[in-house]
Amino acid sequence: MVVRETLEQRERDALSPLAALSARSKGREKAIEPCPLRTCFQRDRDRIIHCKSFRRMKHKTQVFLSPEGDHYRTRLTHTLEVAQIARTISRALNLNEDLTEAIALGHDLGHTPFGHVGEAVLDTLLKDGFQHNEQSLRVVETLEGGTGLNLTWEVRDGILNHKKDGEPHTLEGGVVSLADRIAYINHDIDDAIRAGVLSLSDMPRELLVTLGESHGGRIHTMIMDVVAQSYGKPVITMSKAVGEATNELRAFLFKNVYVDSIAKREEGKARLLIEQLFRHYVENVYVLSTEFTKNLAGGAERVAADYIACMTDRYAIRDYTRLFIPRAWAEI
Numbered sequence: 001m002v003v004r005e006t007l008e009q010r011e012r013d014a015l016s017p018l019a020a021l022s023a024r025s026k027g028r029e030k031a032i033e034p035c036p037l038r039t040c041f042q043r044d045r046d047r048i049i050h051c052k053s054f055r056r057m058k059h060k061t062q063v064f065l066s067p068e069g070d071h072y073r074t075r076l077t078h079t080l081e082v083a084q085i086a087r088t089i090s091r092a093l094n095l096n097e098d099l100t101e102a103i104a105l106g107h108d109l110g111h112t113p114f115g116h117v118g119e120a121v122l123d124t125l126l127k128d129g130f131q132h133n134e135q136s137l138r139v140v141e142t143l144e145g146g147t148g149l150n151l152t153w154e155v156r157d158g159i160l161n162h163k164k165d166g167e168p169h170t171l172e173g174g175v176v177s178l179a180d181r182i183a184y185i186n187h188d189i190d191d192a193i194r195a196g197v198l199s200l201s202d203m204p205r206e207l208l209v210t211l212g213e214s215h216g217g218r219i220h221t222m223i224m225d226v227v228a229q230s231y232g233k234p235v236i237t238m239s240k241a242v243g244e245a246t247n248e249l250r251a252f253l254f255k256n257v258y259v260d261s262i263a264k265r266e267e268g269k270a271r272l273l274i275e276q277l278f279r280h281y282v283e284n285v286y287v288l289s290t291e292f293t294k295n296l297a298g299g300a301e302r303v304a305a306d307y308i309a310c311m312t313d314r315y316a317i318r319d320y321t322r323l324f325i326p327r328a329w330a331e332i
């Protein structure tokens, strides 16, 4: 018996009847020989970890643009925190931890440079709009390496539907969606305090009483609540009290950190930079590699947006400088 079959049997024996079993996956777009060692979901996790889009997340903004400080989150460290929270919940609920991990590691692959400002600009520039979850799916289905990663249906479904109002078809996808929110709400507070944008005394007292005084304490409260509310149930959810406090904390962050705070003062420049790059690449789409231009049937705008969405913050700045800032005449 190959190792994979032992692992598949172990899933059948040990996991909740509500879990997504790897042996029952709806499969890949292109059928491939199964791996002798890994289940299909473990293999998807590895495909994501080894791809270029995954490594680029280390230089993409989470909230603070291209942070110089070593301790701020980037899109990559955010992703790792989401994966860890999601795995903890998934294991406690006896769901498929491998599927959960693969969805979590892939959920933000389509994020633009400069965080949500990049997403918002492309959304106004494309006639069909631009959403990072749809772009993450596009990365794993067609863009990465020019062919996509050929992932299983369950991982792609979880990536597409991880947003707040999304409806993933597996509970593992539901776990990632909540874990994403738990991760960013908490680490964005931590980073905002580090940046001097917030201080603990600014935070609504009653929320700290409900959720916890410390960073770790708040994550613990939220995770425990999700596990207690969702165990053995066909839905991943929070209690009314913790869910409402979490939503209020999120609203507080929108008001005090995500919009109009000192942390956002470079955003206007980022917006102009992306707009100008977009116009340039729509007009000069032929300079891009076939990895991108093979999708030209969808229009030059779509190809330019794909190319820009793939950029890291620093690449976008470098590319803008190369294209639009006159270089001094070099001395000989």
Ligand code: MG
Pocket (backbone or CB within 6 Å): 078, 082, 107, 108, 180
């Ligand atoms: Mg995320």
